[in-house]
Amino acid sequence: MSRIDYSSLTKEQLVDILKRRDVQARYGLSWERLNVDADRALNRDFVGLELDESLSCGPSPWENLIIEGDNFDALRHLATTHAGQFHAIYIDVPYNTGNKDFVYNDNFFDARNRYRHSTWLEFIYQRLVLARSLLRDSGSIVVSIDDNEVFNLGLLMNQVFGEKCFVANCIWQKRYSRENRSAIGDAHEYLLVYSLDPDGFKNRRGRLALGDKQKSVYKDTGHVRGKWRAVSLSAQGFRPNQMYEIVSPQTGKVFVPPEGGCWKVIRSRFDELTEKGLIYFGKDGNAMPSRMQFLEDIDGMTPWTWWPHEEVGHTDEARKEIQDIFGTQTAFDTPKPTRLMERVLQICAPEKDALVLDFFAGSGTTAHALLRMNKGDGGHRRFVMVSSREATDENPDKNLCRDVCAVRIRKAIEGYRSEKTGPVAALGGSFAYVKTVTVPMHRLEEGLSDSMVWTFALQACGHPLSPVQAGLSSSVKGNHLAAYCANTKPATLTALRTLLEGHQGPTVVLSWAPQVVQAFLSGLSSVVSYVGVPQDLQRAFRQGNAQVHEPTLVEDEARAVPETVEVTDDTAVDEVDELGVADDDGEPA
Numbered sequence: 001m002s003r004i005d006y007s008s009l010t011k012e013q014l015v016d017i018l019k020r021r022d023v024q025a026r027y028g029l030s031w032e033r034l035n036v037d038a039d040r041a042l043n044r045d046f047v048g049l050e051l052d053e054s055l056s057c058g059p060s061p062w063e064n065l066i067i068e069g070d071n072f073d074a075l076r077h078l079a080t081t082h083a084g085q086f087h088a089i090y091i092d093v094p095y096n097t098g099n100k101d102f103v104y105n106d107n108f109f110d111a112r113n114r115y116r117h118s119t120w121l122e123f124i125y126q127r128l129v130l131a132r133s134l135l136r137d138s139g140s141i142v143v144s145i146d147d148n149e150v151f152n153l154g155l156l157m158n159q160v161f162g163e164k165c166f167v168a169n170c171i172w173q174k175r176y177s178r179e180n181r182s183a184i185g186d187a188h189e190y191l192l193v194y195s196l197d198p199d200g201f202k203n204r205r206g207r208l209a210l211g212d213k214q215k216s217v218y219k220d221t222g223h224v225r226g227k228w229r230a231v232s233l234s235a236q237g238f239r240p241n242q243m244y245e246i247v248s249p250q251t252g253k254v255f256v257p258p259e260g261g262c263w264k265v266i267r268s269r270f271d272e273l274t275e276k277g278l279i280y281f282g283k284d285g286n287a288m289p290s291r292m293q294f295l296e297d298i299d300g301m302t303p304w305t306w307w308p309h310e311e312v313g314h315t316d317e318a319r320k321e322i323q324d325i326f327g328t329q330t331a332f333d334t335p336k337p338t339r340l341m342e343r344v345l346q347i348c349a350p351e352k353d354a355l356v357l358d359f360f361a362g363s364g365t366t367a368h369a370l371l372r373m374n375k376g377d378g379g380h381r382r383f384v385m386v387s388s389r390e391a392t393d394e395n396p397d398k399n400l401c402r403d404v405c406a407v408r409i410r411k412a413i414e415g416y417r418s419e420k421t422g423p424v425a426a427l428g429g430s431f432a433y434v435k436t437v438t439v440p441m442h443r444l445e446e447g448l449s450d451s452m453v454w455t456f457a458l459q460a461c462g463h464p465l466s467p468v469q470a471g472l473s474s475s476v477k478g479n480h481l482a483a484y485c486a487n488t489k490p491a492t493l494t495a496l497r498t499l500l501e502g503h504q505g506p507t508v509v510l511s512w513a514p515q516v517v518q519a520f521l522s523g524l525s526s527v528v529s530y531v532g533v534p535q536d537l538q539r540a541f542r543q544g545n546a547q548v549h550e551p552t553l554v555e556d557e558a559r560a561v562p563e564t565v566e567v568t569d570d571t572a573v574d575e576v577d578e579l580g581v582a583d584d585d586g587e588p589a
């Protein structure tokens with residue numbers, strides 16, 4: 001919203017503003033929005049989800065979701081039903097390589113197009129604005145990208161989320177062998193990480209499990225608490241209350257901090273550590289003091305931006321995974337390794353009940369990694385995968401979502417036979433397979449199917465999906481009851497009354513004739529919210545999408561104002577604590 005009420009200004013004043021604006025340079029990214037071919041996927045219709053039971057996996061109710069359709073539609077549906085709910089969003093956007101990786105208006109985008117970058121930016125921008133409304137405050141969005149658009153994407157994300165929301169730019173080493181064709185061989189890609197609340201994100205982000213290499217630093221010397229290592233007590237810098245003398249109890253040798261440094265902890269903390277027998281002066285008692293850190297105390301490493309292929313896989317590994325699952329690498333061209341997705345989820349979705357979205361799901365690697373993580377730690381994280389059919393004018397029957405994404409995830413859930421390693425154990429889980437259906441707002445009466453209404457109701461109430469029934473459909477989650485009357489026949493209404501009489505707790509009843517239903521249920525003591533179809537769905541959809549507005553000039557300017565950071569003594573005290581405990585624990589050599 002603009003702060004100026006332009007309607008109250010005179011023509012002269014408006015002309016003056018425009019003249020000044022014409023000569024003012026504006027910081028930030030701009031692209032030729034008006035010149036790019038309009039994205040035919042953009043529309044203002046209502047978006048419903050039609051369940052396809054035959055493509056769903058496992059028995060209902062289904063906690064996970066695969067959405068087939070353009071992600072612009074899927075995101076607008078989710079903006080109504082899932083605003084502010086996702087812990088993590090990962091997207092692997094088309095990189096705009098010019099090499100058939102970007103389908104735009106049902107054709108592969110022509111790399112020679114004069115508005116190549118602008119078209120890509122407009123396409124991504126429209127979707128990022130929607131995605132922003134789906135994130136929890138301390139949630140995060142991670143976007144994979146390579147050199148083709150990394151600089152544009154960074155500026156775009158600053159614009160959509162704000163510079164202050166930047167968390168990290170991680171480097172993924174995608175190759176393990178040298179690439180000799182370029183002057184300087186390309187070996188990495190980027191993962192840009194943003195959060196609406198970076199401090200909140202820092203408090204909840206996951207730490208990384210120690211690998212064999214990191215564990216090998218901890219030695220077993222027969223200590224009752226097991227393996228440990230010595231961590232230096234010295235830090236760089238000068239802090240008056242960290243500049244004391246330390247005397248070795250074995251030899252009486254006196255130690256002072258090294259030149260240009262201080263001890264990591266203040267005296268009282270040092271005495272505490274000594275009391276607990278955690279200060280070490282070397283085998284002979286003559287070495288600089290260090291702190292004993294036990295392997296059993298380490299709950300993981302602080303993530304950093306360097307993601308080498310040994311830890312998270314490489315493109316070749318990803319292709320072999322596709323080969324292993326489908327028997328051919330041609331099933332999907334640009335997969336990410338599952339280990340890379342596991343790393344993203346370890347950091348961004350550590351909670352066992354995290355909700356994760358990938359709206360450029362491709363072959364479904366993100367869901368595969370999530371299922372593996374759940375299997376590993378007994379979690380019940382849930383996913384929403386969105387994939388297009390990737391149909392083009394040349395290949396109109398292609399259905400990537402159904403034939404690759406869903407097939408892979410089903411195989412991961414049910415187990416499959418690998419060409420190389422034999423049977424692969426089932427990871428468990430289930431999903432509902434739904435297709436986006438757009439219905440013009442003025443045609444909802446005839447365009448909304450019962451299945452779409454019921455799916456919308458369940459999603460909006462936070463219930464897992466189940467198939468719609470003829471007559472009365474119902475679902476209970478906790479003490480919340482959601483019900484849908486597809487008609488007002490006596491049998492349907494009587495079944496509803498019986499259901500409500502046996503239920504205690506908040507209840508939502510959807511119907512095409514809410515007054516009729518309400519009158520039938522009069523005298524019932526339950527607390528019932530009546531939702532009218534289609535008018536209340538239409539209103540909810542409009543409201544959900546109304547929050548999704550383009551960042552205005554004023555907002556952009558507000559974001560550009562740097563914050564003054566006041567340094568107080570508290571900062572120093574925090575750091576002492578951190579250096580004494582958290583930092584060391586998180587950074588094994």
Ligand SMILES: C[S@@+](CC[C@H](N)C(=O)[O-])C[C@H]1O[C@@H](n2cnc3c(N)ncnc32)[C@H](O)[C@@H]1O
Pocket residue numbers: 041069070071072092093094095103332334335336337359360361362363364365366386387388389390400
């Ligand atoms: C780089 S791939 C993602 C690969 C994925 N990370 C994996 O490991 O399999 C990008 C995917 O986004 C899909 N896509 C492109 N535009 C889309 C759109 N508008 N809606 C939904 N999916 C889209 C493409 O079909 C492609 O499969």
